[in-house]
Amino acid sequence: xxxxxxxxxxxxxxxxxxxxxxxxxxxxxxxxxxxxxxxxxxxxxxxxxxxxxxxxxxxxxxxxxx
Numbered sequence: 001x002x003x004x005x006x007x008x009x010x011x012x013x014x015x016x017x018x019x020x021x022x023x024x025x026x027x028x029x030x031x032x033x034x035x036x037x038x039x040x041x042x043x044x045x046x047x048x049x050x051x052x053x054x055x056x057x058x059x060x061x062x063x064x065x066x
Contacts, residue, residue, distance in 0.1 A: 012062060015058070015062050016059060016062055016063065019055045019056075019058040019059035019062060020055065020059055021055070022051055022052075022054060022055030022058070023051070023052045023055030023056045023059060024055075025051060025055075026047075026048045026049065026050070026051030026052030026053070026054075026055060027048065027052050028048075029044050029045075029047060029048030029051065030044065030045055030048035030049060030052070032044065033045050033048060
């Protein structure tokens with residue numbers, strides 16, 4: 001048997017980093033859209049919220065899984 005614990009740890013770490021980055025990009029999209037006068041249903045708000053939720057959810061479930 002091979003010990004792939006190092007690869008699993010690398011995969012988990014990279015998933016956490018990319019999920020956090022996804023959430024941050026979504027939040028930045030919302031802030032930039034609001035700063036430029038976008039309304040509540042502007043594309044930047046909708047996509048930003050969805051991106052932040054997807055990144056945050058993925059981060060949460062990756063973090064909570066043992």
